[in-house]
Amino acid sequence: MTLLFSADPADGFKIVPLDGLTALYHRRSGMTHVLAEPAPEIIRALAGQRLDVAGLAATLGVDCSPDNASALAARLDELCEAGLVSRA
Amino acid sequence: MTEQKTEKGQPDLSRRRALQLGAIGAATVVSIRPALAQTAGSILNCEIPVPGPQGAGQSIAADGRLVPTGTAGSFPGSYRPFKGEDVKRALRGGTLPGTSYDQSQAYVKYIRRLQQGQSGFTCYASLQMPR
Numbered sequence: 344m345t346l347l348f349s350a351d352p353a354d355g356f357k358i359v360p361l362d363g364l365t366a367l368y369h370r371r372s373g374m375t376h377v378l379a380e381p382a383p384e385i386i387r388a389l390a391g392q393r394l395d396v397a398g399l400a401a402t403l404g405v406d407c408s409p410d411n412a413s414a415l416a417a418r419l420d421e422l423c424e425a426g427l428v429s430r431a
Numbered sequence: 432m433t434e435q436k437t438e439k440g441q442p443d444l445s446r447r448r449a450l451q452l453g454a455i456g457a458a459t460v461v462s463i464r465p466a467l468a469q470t471a472g473s474i475l476n477c478e479i480p481v482p483g484p485q486g487a488g489q490s491i492a493a494d495g496r497l498v499p500t501g502t503a504g505s506f507p508g509s510y511r512p513f514k515g516e517d518v519k520r521a522l523r524g525g526t527l528p529g530t531s532y533d534q535s536q537a538y539v540k541y542i543r544r545l546q547q548g549q550s551g552f553t554c555y556a557s558l559q560m561p562r
Contacts, residue, residue: 374462374463375462375463376460376461376462376463377460377461377463378459378460378461379458379459379460380459381452381459382459382460405452411452414452415452418452418459421458421459421460422460424460425460425462427460
């Protein structure tokens with residue numbers, strides 16, 4: 344079974360660029376997170392969507408090579424742990 | 432944003448993106464807990480011993496200094512630490528629980544004199560933060 348990931352709709356976040364990083368306020372939890380690339384892009388891609396790793400890679404415009412897939416999986420694990428992405 | 436070009440002039444997305452996707456062990460998320468919740472938690476839970484280990488066995492003079500036990504006009508240390516919430520109330524003119532008025536005044540003066548590195552200082556400092 345393919346794991347699907349999702350994030351709150353785009354209006355569930357307030358995203359502010361901070362020089363090289365991104366501050367993200369998650370309205371539902373009231374938590375602020377500081378994100379490094381590519382975490383904000385992943386959140387935007389998953390906002391209101393349900394995608395598997397391959398679908399996410401396609402949305403981000405990267406090929407789904409084994410290296411990219413494992414890097415994306417690691418990023419998704421972090422974002423799930425922070426409560427920003429859920430396994431749908 | 433510019434793409435790196437391959438010799439054929441095509442964007443080399445996989446290479447460029449692989450660098451941006453980050454290393455597997457490198458964190459890309461730092462979560463900041465709400466400052467208000469943190470402050471409220473500190474006030475409820477932190478404790479200030481009077482005196483701390485640095486003054487164990489000593490008494491508290493009316494002006495808050497540590498003095499040898501038995502010094503006239505001094506108060507023996509509290510047998511249990513005070514909660515941040517109790518101290519916050521005392522700083523606003525209340526009395527610490529289980530103490531007389533004068534004893535509470537002496538203890539509060541001791542707490543006001545706490546310095547960085549002394550037991551209870553961080554708790555006291557957190558009581559000063561605006562909420």
